[in-house]
Amino acid sequence: MSKFDARIPAGPISEKWTRFKQNMKLVNPANKRKHTIIVVGTGLAGAAAAASLAELGYNVKAFCIQDSARRAHSIAAQGGINAAKNYAGDGDSIYRLFYDTVKGGDYRAREANVYRLAETSVDIIDQCVAQGVPFAREYGGLLDNRSFGGAQLSRTFYARGQTGQQLLLGAYGALNKTINAGQVQMYARHEILDVVVIDGKARGIICRNLVTGEYERHSGSAVLLCTGGYGNVFYLSTNAKNSNVTAAWKAYKKGALFGNPCFTQIHPTCIPVSGDYQSKLTLMSESLRNDGRVWVPKKKEDCQKHPNQISEEDRDYFLERRYPSFGNLVPRDVASRNAKYVCDEGRGVGETGLAVYLDFADSIKRLGKHTIEERYGNLFEMYERITGENPYEVPMRIYPAVHYTMGGLWVDYSLMTTVPGLFALGEANFSDHGANRLGASALMQGLADGYFVAPYTVTDYIASNPLETINESHPAFDEAEKESSERIQKLLNIKGKKTVLEYHRELGKIMWDQVGMSRNKVGLEQAIKDIQALREDFWKNVYVPGEANTMNKSLEFANRVADFLELGELMARDALYREESCGGHFREEYQTEDGEALRNDEDYAYVSMWEYKGDHVEPDLHKESLVFENVKLTQRSYK
């Protein structure tokens, strides 16, 4: 057993959250404004938390690296948000959403957290509609739902292909309301460089003003990291260019344990890489799989033919063939792995041979072009803009790409890390998606954490813990600022020969080849060595142009890549220790006869929790055993 307690409330799963709220300690309204809460990141989790905490009466400081809070990467989520409203009348319930999420995560998530997520999902939709989020509606005026990858129910709410944008603008509005009321101070173009810990509690942050390069100190009663995922460790991913791990990594180095770092989601439907200048990958919403059919040619020699010239009997609709009951709607990990298999067999299409077709011809025939346009018009346009091809006429080409990280800072039931007062919300924590996230669940989690969980749990923390009065001249701030500024200066002083981009690309290649869609012991051991060598070289030979006291994006990137070069090793180590396959973590040594992930529940039904021990020392592994009382563990089957 771990010495770290997840502090899950007692009682039946459906009552845990209610009991928590009934038993939590409260902060007197007059005292709330004496507490400053620091919220880092203004995506769904951060904006929702900042606004909700400010409404409660706390003094909130919110930080984001973009020039406006509205640009956080939640904005790019396309498909939708799940909620157990059962508006479709197809038998949905909180329990079903909970069950599907635990199963979809391949039984590596914590039951109690997932149940709470499903419970709060219904409130999210109410909240967003009241904010004026223009969800898709039916002619009768009620909300429209659709089904989404991995689900056999219609529980996904959406706003065309821009659901993340609309939800984020709703949360941004809520944040603006509190800024206007003087309850939130907003710091845009600010990047956190360190978490300040005093007497074992998180009491502030060091950040850098990205316009002037100045260092700033901010103290508070609690720090919430809502800083997103770390998919950019792979260099190419669907993440925004500025998404990074720095906040979570600094927290890790200050004593917060890192949970399941190797759990990465590789999304099946992305636009394939077109050349070595590629800077990022673009997702095509998984909703496309509702009407698109995935195929490759049966024969290798057909792969370079024009797809419309390949006859029906020469096509292999491999998902429909292998998974007759779910077909093209199998969960993301299964769809991605199967695309990799057919490409590994040499049946991939396109110039690089690393792509499969996603074909809408049948749906257009069945439903008409107009209906398809109404459902996916903006996605088709986006595809055409990027590739120059018209998907109404030629099948799309897609390939898996890194999209989301299920791993993240380990948190207890209150979303608090192992550093008291330091919370992690949304993608930045590890908690709800196990080893594989279902589609339309990230938006749900971000908003659940921000609107409906953190406001309660942060209050409970503040009410339960005596917090000494400190200010920003405390020596812990001096020390953290000194370390941060020395590191920035060091990056500029190396003046080596290789650019940050070159290092990032090399790291990405190691990660994609060895710590990507399929992993094995030899490759992971090699990856650890390669990353260590690359990191060492980086600190000797990187060249960072410009100066510290101006806007300098090269410097920002250098500082982030330096952290990725450490995180990558931890991910490889975690993948190496987990000698089983589960969800997005596929170890070649552990698979069923027909190539499906083979879990080992006896030995690995745990959350790995890594504890930092020093820069040149291996981290310690702790384990949170996962207890399944409400869901029976089964071999996930989508056949």
Add this chain to the structure above:
Amino acid sequence: MSHDNMTIHLRVWRQSGPNAKGNFEQYTLDTVNPHMSFLEMLDVLNERLTKEGQVPVEFDHDCREGICGSCGVVINGTAHGPQQRTASCQLHMRHYKDGDAITIEPWRAKAFPIVRDLVVDRTAFDRIQEAGGYVSVKTGSAPDAHAVPIGKEVADEAFDYAACIGCGACVAACPNASASLFTAAKISQLALLPQGQPERKRRVVAMVDQMKVEGFGDCSNHGECEAVCPKGISIAGIAKMRREYFKAILTGK
């Protein structure tokens, strides 16, 4: 599909800080792949400048999928470049040919001071939204989502306005540097929806007044904003905003 690399001649605005004097610098790139995005072409330029020990060109960018609204430059005189309904990050080099010359400038408007090179300060947009671009609903206090039905046509129209990404191209394209399209988009979205009604008058007055405080110009119906908007926000919103504003002023907040 051709992979022949192109030579592109760039003229890029360089300015080291808000108060520094700026100027155009010329660069020639001879390895521009037609499948590159416009920003990837700038990446190539920056990588070269870095290798040569020069300071790279600063430009804002994040999602590179046309949705975050971070990027935006004036390309040969047009905000976001030649392709309609396309943000700079989604423009691809296949729209150019070997030997083309491209001039790249930042958004130019009094209310958008230049931070560095192609980066401008758009916080004025945030302040307009802070003045009233929301429905004041506290977390947890909302009624059931189906309590108020909204016709599909109304919801769709509200969505069309809500699609604004806040990039600022409308301001850059407007001869008066007006933020009317941006402001009208939020006002129109919320004026259409039942949820926006209680604060309808207060909102339009607060947002329009803030727009003036920030130093944006007036709208004189040039329509340049709609032409460059990467999300196709309709200029009909501006007429709507004006009606809303006068109604609010005349009938009292």
